Amino acid sequence: MKTAMTLSQKILAAHAGLDSVSAGQLITAKLDMVLGNDITTPVAVKEFEKAGCDSVFDKSKISIVLDHFTPNKDIKSAQQCKCCRTFAKKFDLDNFFDVGEMGIEHALLPEKGLVGAGDLIIGADSHTCTYGALGAFSTGVGSTDMAYALSTGRTWFKVPPAIKVVLKNRPAENVSGKDVILHLIGITGVDGALYKSLEFVGDGVKYMTMDDRFTICNMAIEAGAKNGIFECDDVALEYLNGRYKGEIRRYAADKDAEYERVIEIDLAALSPVxxxxxxxxxxxxxxxxxxxxxxxxxxxxxxxxxxxxxxxxxxxxxxxxxxxxxxxxxxxxxxxxxxxxxxxxxxxxxxxxxxxxxxxxxxxxxxxxxxxxxxxxxxxxxxxxxxxxxxxxxxxxxxxxxxxxxxxxxxxxxxxxx
Amino acid sequence: MKFEGKAHKFGDNVDTDVIIPARYLNTSDGKELALHCMEDIDPKFAAEVKAGDIIVGGENFGCGSSREHAPLAIKSCGVSCVVAASFARIFYRNSINIGLPIFECRQAASDAKSGDVLRADPTSGIIENLTRGKKYSTAPFPKEIRDIIESGGLMKSVKK
The missing domain is CATH 3.30.499.10 (Aconitase, domain 3)
Incomplete structure (x- = not known):
């Protein structure tokens, strides 16, 4: 009998080529997208070159976005962007976004259809967890992890346990996704979800717009979480259709999946915080x-x-x-x-x-x-x-x-x- | 090899913005980053830290951004290892990947005071507080992670 899995665990298992995984297990998994920005990419490039790597795993599955200190604020920042530009050109990367095409990475990648439901994504930026809003497993890592992934298309994960966050009822006007996630972080504290997944479910989910969900998953890291995730539903599908370039893979948590904790939030009782x-x-x-x-x-x-x-x-x-x-x-x-x-x-x-x-x-x-x-x-x-x-x-x-x-x-x- | 040095004690939730403020992230040069290590939480730290010294943190050490510049700044200013009650997960990964030794031990972190002399052994996982005459054991890393550490960092295994 297969172990019951959370939504996050399902995606990890699929990318590790395993029937099932359980919390605490160390796995190696294939990645659908590897992301870096103008702060973290230069460090990754340095490590990549130092290790003598001479090719990237897939030029269509790497995104480099120059968004932090751009348009360049000083000479050093300009040098860092130049390093990214040179790397992107050398390996003919499909998804390199310089000034004029760039946007803030975690708004840009979904918009460009580069991330979608069922994907496994790592990014050398802590807010990479944003894409969980689309039903992806997505998490932030450091530059050396990025360098390793640029070369191999893989990385190691410790399979996380999960906290189930049940959103209930309809929120009042002017209560947004930001209020929901801040309220949640107020409950968990900044390390209450350390190493864990935050999985958002409940009848209140349907009142959360796509942008609300991006905001909620974006700040999962502020509770210490490894990732935040919503199941891909009609709202996500509507966003992905016509945008997302990959194949949509919809996963759902098993009914008997284990959660370390269940937190219920009555959206109707929230006020702006x-x-x-x-x-x-x-x-x-x-x-x-x-x-x-x-x-x-x-x-x-x-x-x-x-x-x-x-x-x-x-x-x-x-x-x-x-x-x-x-x-x-x-x-x-x-x-x-x-x-x-x-x-x-x-x-x-x-x-x-x-x-x-x-x-x-x-x-x-x-x-x-x-x-x-x-x-x-x-x-x-x-x-x-x-x-x-x-x-x-x-x-x-x-x-x-x-x-x-x-x-x-x-x-x-x-x-x-x- | 054992690490031995003077403890520099910090509280809970030491974030990467205070470990190395973003205004210095226009470089990835370890030596330059080291000059500003812990600047926004302890402006004297970078000048006072000595080779071999040990940073002691509370819960959720290294929370916040994914910047590898944080463990790099700590390593580059001569700190031999970090002992904390718990680590934020990206900082934990980054430290392993770049070869900054870390020890997760709530009791050792809570007992230690700034100035105490600590000794930490990565092989046995034993931490000693020589000033207070106390000894603590930490759980060893899983084999997969030990392999990364022992091969000298993640990139060393890239060509395998």
Whole structure:
């Protein structure tokens, strides 16, 4: 008799060529996509060359996206991008995205149809877990793992146990995927899902849009998780159809699969929340933080830079002005999102409100460029981490929130909802 | 080979942003990264750390980004190994892959104070706190992972 498996375990078993796997087992599995960015790829290239590798496993299954310090912020960053460019050219990689074609990697890959249901993906970026939203097993690794995978198309995994997260009922208006995942991290803490899968199920899933699901899986790592995953349903299929270049493989968890823990979340009971400094688990209701004055708002990132995030921000900013003194930086995650903002008139709303709109970049999220904070400054950001010094000075503070809460806070000049 | 050195103690959830802030990620040169190791949590660390010293962390050490620059910065500033109550999973993988020895031991991590002299043996998994006269044993790595460590890192096995 086969061991009952979780959804994540099913995908791992299929890629390891095994009938079944169980938690704790070490396996070697074949990869459908290997990803790197302008920070992590140069380190991988160095390791790849040092080991004397002279070929890549499959030029169509490698994606390199120059998104972190681009358009290049300084000479060193430019050198790093040059290293990626040279590597991509040398091996004639199909999926190399430079300025003009690039977007923030975890918004770009799904949009370009490079990741889909049933895939096994690793990326040298911790937020690679985003693609679980499409029913893929997807996880972040380091540069040496990337180098090994570039050469072999394989990697080793320790099969994770899972936590089942049951989403129930319909959320209120203005409660988004960001509120769901922050609420969950508030329950688990930043290491409550360490080494584990977070598998999202329940009747509430159908109320989560594709963009909500990307946001939820994106921040699985902030609970320590190896991956976050939704089963591929009609919502995911609708997104994948016409985009995804591979073959859709729909897996489901066995009914008797074992879970280490079950967490139920009543979506109807949620309200917009904020993760206060300096941990993503320090979650409080947005309405209770009106005493927190702010200097900056950032709306964008791999967590919340998609079109529905832009729409949510625009809905708040339409016919309103951001509070004088609150620098409001809006960053559509990809050129496709950017263009859609233009077509829908969102750009005009943002600019009239007194915000600035940037080319796609990870920039401020990791304190790279395009919005660094000075001493004691405070920022509400739709990004994913609020660690000490993450966005600038070590005494600055980051409050993580949804685009709706971020836009409301920009108008109010302090954290809050309108 | 055993590691012996002075402990530098940190708390829970030491993230990769404080281990090596992203503003320095425009290079992957270990020596340059080492100059800024732990800068945002202990600005004096990089100047004070001595070859062989041991970093002691609490729960979830190395959480956050996948940057391999974090274990690389630690290794490059002369730290011989890291002892923590638990490790974030990408940091754990990265450390194994680049050959930074790590030991997961809740009790050793909790008992140690900055300045204690620790000795750690990767073969037996035994950690000793010489200052406090205490001894701890940790579970050995599974064989597959030991093979990576013993062959000198993941890339050494790429051509096999």
């Amino acid at each position: 904020v993760a206060c400094p300096h941990l993503p688990s320090n979650v409080k209701p947005a309405s209770k933080l009106s005493g927190v004055d702010i200097d900056q708002v950032v709306i964008g990132s791999c967590t919340n830079g998609r079109i529905s995030d832009m729409r949510a921000a625009a809905q708040v900013l339409k016919d309103r002005k951001v509070k004088r003194g609150v620098r409001t930086i809006i960053i559509p995650a990809t050129n496709e999102v950017y263009l859609q903002c233009v077509k829908e008139g969102l750009m005009e709303i943002f600019i009239n409100a007194g915000a600035v709109v940037s080319t796609p970049t990870c920039g401020p999220c990791l304190g790279g460029h395009m919005g660094i904070l000075a001493e004691n400054e405070r920022c509400v950001a739709t990004t994913n981490r609020n660690f000490v010094g993450r966005m600038g000075h070590t005494s600055s503070e980051i409050y993580l929130a949804s685009p709706y809460v971020a836009a409301c806070s920009a108008v109010l000049g302090h954290i809050g909802v309108l």
